[in-house]
Amino acid sequence: MDNNRNFLITIALSILILVVWQVFYMNPRIEAQREAAQIEAQQSAGTTDQSAGQAGEGAATGSDIPNAQTGSDAASIPGADSAAAAPASRDDALAQGQRVRIDTPRLVGSINLTGARIDDLRLKDYRVTAKKDSPIVTLLNPGRLNNGYYVETGYVGSSTSAGPGPDTQWQVEEGAVLSPGNPVVLSYTNDSNVTFRRTIAVDDDYLFTISDSIQNAGSEPVELRSYGRTTRFGEPETSGIYILHEGLVGVTGEDGLREIDYSEAEEERQITPGKSEDGWLGITDKYWAVAMVPEAGRSFQPRYSYFGDGRARYQADFLSDPISVAPGSSSTVETMVFAGAKEVNVIEQYEANKNIRQFELMIDWGWFYFITKPMFYLIDFLFKLLGNFGVAILATTVVVKLIFFPLANKSYKSMANMKKVQPAMMEIREKYADDKMKQQQAMMELYKKEKINPVAGCWPILIQIPVFFALYKVLYVTIEMRHAPFFGWIQDLSAPDPTSVFNLFGLLPYDVPAFLLIGVWPIIMGITMFLQMRMNPTPPDPTQAMIFNWMPVIFTFMLATFPAGLVIYWAWNNLLSIIQQGVIMKRQGAKIELWDNLTGMFKKKPKPAE
Numbered sequence: 001m002d003n004n005r006n007f008l009i010t011i012a013l014s015i016l017i018l019v020v021w022q023v024f025y026m027n028p029r030i031e032a033q034r035e036a037a038q039i040e041a042q043q044s045a046g047t048t049d050q051s052a053g054q055a056g057e058g059a060a061t062g063s064d065i066p067n068a069q070t071g072s073d074a075a076s077i078p079g080a081d082s083a084a085a086a087p088a089s090r091d092d093a094l095a096q097g098q099r100v101r102i103d104t105p106r107l108v109g110s111i112n113l114t115g116a117r118i119d120d121l122r123l124k125d126y127r128v129t130a131k132k133d134s135p136i137v138t139l140l141n142p143g144r145l146n147n148g149y150y151v152e153t154g155y156v157g158s159s160t161s162a163g164p165g166p167d168t169q170w171q172v173e174e175g176a177v178l179s180p181g182n183p184v185v186l187s188y189t190n191d192s193n194v195t196f197r198r199t200i201a202v203d204d205d206y207l208f209t210i211s212d213s214i215q216n217a218g219s220e221p222v223e224l225r226s227y228g229r230t231t232r233f234g235e236p237e238t239s240g241i242y243i244l245h246e247g248l249v250g251v252t253g254e255d256g257l258r259e260i261d262y263s264e265a266e267e268e269r270q271i272t273p274g275k276s277e278d279g280w281l282g283i284t285d286k287y288w289a290v291a292m293v294p295e296a297g298r299s300f301q302p303r304y305s306y307f308g309d310g311r312a313r314y315q316a317d318f319l320s321d322p323i324s325v326a327p328g329s330s331s332t333v334e335t336m337v338f339a340g341a342k343e344v345n346v347i348e349q350y351e352a353n354k355n356i357r358q359f360e361l362m363i364d365w366g367w368f369y370f371i372t373k374p375m376f377y378l379i380d381f382l383f384k385l386l387g388n389f390g391v392a393i394l395a396t397t398v399v400v401k402l403i404f405f406p407l408a409n410k411s412y413k414s415m416a417n418m419k420k421v422q423p424a425m426m427e428i429r430e431k432y433a434d435d436k437m438k439q440q441q442a443m444m445e446l447y448k449k450e451k452i453n454p455v456a457g458c459w460p461i462l463i464q465i466p467v468f469f470a471l472y473k474v475l476y477v478t479i480e481m482r483h484a485p486f487f488g489w490i491q492d493l494s495a496p497d498p499t500s501v502f503n504l505f506g507l508l509p510y511d512v513p514a515f516l517l518i519g520v521w522p523i524i525m526g527i528t529m530f531l532q533m534r535m536n537p538t539p540p541d542p543t544q545a546m547i548f549n550w551m552p553v554i555f556t557f558m559l560a561t562f563p564a565g566l567v568i569y570w571a572w573n574n575l576l577s578i579i580q581q582g583v584i585m586k587r588q589g590a591k592i593e594l595w596d597n598l599t600g601m602f603k604k605k606p607k608p609a610e
Contacts, residue, residue: 076156077227077317078165086144093142094120098169100184101177105204107340109140111178115166116186116198118208119143119150121339123288130483130491139288139339148233151282151290153210153335155196156319157224164188164196173197180204193218194325206340207350212333216325223324226300226333228292229317230282235262238286244364244477248304248316250281250291251358258304259364265306265314272303279357281316282338287479289362293336294318296355338362341479344376364477371470376478383480389493390486393471393565397572400467401580408577409584421446468570475563486568490521493565497521518560521567526556528574535581535592 087093099110102121109121121140128134141149155163164170168188175184183201190196197213216222238246247261253276260271281302282291294300300320307313325331336354340346342363351359365372378399382392401408424446432439475481481494489499497519530552559567585592 077229077319078154078156086146087142090138090141090145093145096142096144100172100175100186102202103177103179104202105180106206107202108136111184111200112142113170113172113186115152115154115168116164116170116200117143117150117152117166118337118339119148119152123341126287126341126479127483130485130495137288140290143231143233146234147236149231149283149290151228151230151292151337151339153212153226153228153292153337155224155226157222162190162192163194163224164190170198178202192220192222194222205343205346206338207354208337208339210335210337213330214323214325214333215330216327219327221324221326223322225322226294226320226335227317228294228335228337229315230290230292231313231315232283233311233313235312235314236285238262241476243366243473244286246285247283248281248314249284249289249362250279250302250304250316251361252276252279252281252302257358257361260304262306262314265304266308268306269308270303270305272301275299275301280338280359280362281318283314283316284342284362284364286477287342287482288340289338289342291338291362292316292318293338293354293356294320295334298333343479344380366473366477368466368470368473371466372473375467375470376474376480379474380480388486389481389484390490390565390568393493393569394572396471397569397576401573401576408580468566471569472562472566475565481563481565484565486564490564490568493568494563496561497564497567518556519564521564521571522556522560525559525567525571525574526552528571528578529555532574532578532581535578535585 087096094110098113099120100113102109102111102118106124107121108124109118111117112119119140119142121138123137123139126137128137139149140151141147143150152166154165154168156165157163170186170188173185173187175182178184178200180203183199186198186200188196188198193216195215195217197215199211199213201209201211203209212226214222214224236246245259245261247259248265248271249257249259250273251257253274255273258271258273258281260268265271276294277299278294278296279302280291280293281304282289284291298320300318302318303316305315305317307315320333323331323333336356338350344363347362348360350356375396379389379392379396382395382399383389386392386395425443428439428442428446432442475494483491484493485491486493490497496517498517499519500517501523502518533548533552559570582592
């Protein structure tokens, strides 16, 4: 009785912890994501008011950002936008300067001719929410907005060989609209008669190529350093989950991959890896990214920074070694910029075709990438074959079951044999009830005689763990799963089931708190898990029996907040396991306990003898 009471207390505390976790962690996170989506929708529509006249909002232009280089001759990357009042709206900000339009099959936006800065970019193929009339996603914003986010390249040098920077007013030489096959050519000539001719091209997806020709028509040699920076003002709303990196990221030099989240950047202020001659760096979100790819073969200094002066901002930047241009000669500098959705196939094509080192790490596959990536490729292949990601997940479950069929088959056979020797096991327990040592020895002899592995029944569950985690990762980090519909009310496999039993799945006219969103698919999953466990005899030990009864309930609550695609996978896998186990038990001549266990739940239990 004491053990049972202690176990009941443990179960009660576990449920309490689960509820507290739901209320104080999952509920705020889900609500924050909803609010972020609403704000993003307003900003995408150009209706969000920006607060004006924030005290100390801007930082002075010029050399206010410390240099990434060392030495007495070090130059400095230009700073952030000046402290002018913020525009009333995004449309007002876009109207404040001359621009060149961007219009591609997948992007729409403009380039600010002041600084030749890409600071207006929206993604045609993606919407803020799953609704068809939702605004398209906005990726980049003008720097004077509170949520300014842009990418810029330029040059720094001495006062006599100054290059174009953030305040330079470029002139359009060729091209009215930037589109694939139609590059835009800009030009700028400084006081030393050095002409910078910039050609900006874009492909059908998300890659910009910025090619600068530097022509020195002056009488003195010039020395310049090219720079590139991706700057983001204010801390953006993140998913806030440990399996996903959002923040500063890059692959450069011998350091390789660097992932720096926003809180780490604020703490460290400035992170300066070793110099590099290839690689990339930028800022990544869950589904989107902006990254610069400096010209390979030209040494540069990467840097990741947070600046709290004036307007707080995060920045990934690089500064090249000096470029010397003699009088009458010229030099060229090329920088590529990725700005768009982190689509697996697109990212991998850029890595291969543009020779960008480890560009695939832009997508956070995690430590178990050797499971996660094959899982994605399988689901993606089946999606292209079947036309629906939900159906592809169901088909993937079948493929996984076939792969592990021999091991699962062996496990279920062992479980069936365990059922057949249940009477012998009960006799041993009764015979050696007062001698646990002899009881265990007799059990081991029985297992050896009947060739039974008592832990074989754990393998089906253990096998599911890495597959479950890999699918969770795929559903959570790959944009291909974003807003992917299934059937009926599931319009986004990467989001939790939106229904709830507490308002009769939408029949009652009120919303329920996020922690009470126990939808249809979590309930189906719980039922299949319950039925699968009832295929086996109820454990004679009361404590084990209690676990037997409560586990499906606990898993139902836990998985209610997981992506619907994951819950569908689990429910379908349970159903296949029930069928597989039933067939094997029947072939082995073992009794299927499902019906007896179900009817036994409603039978009146006999009173214990006094």
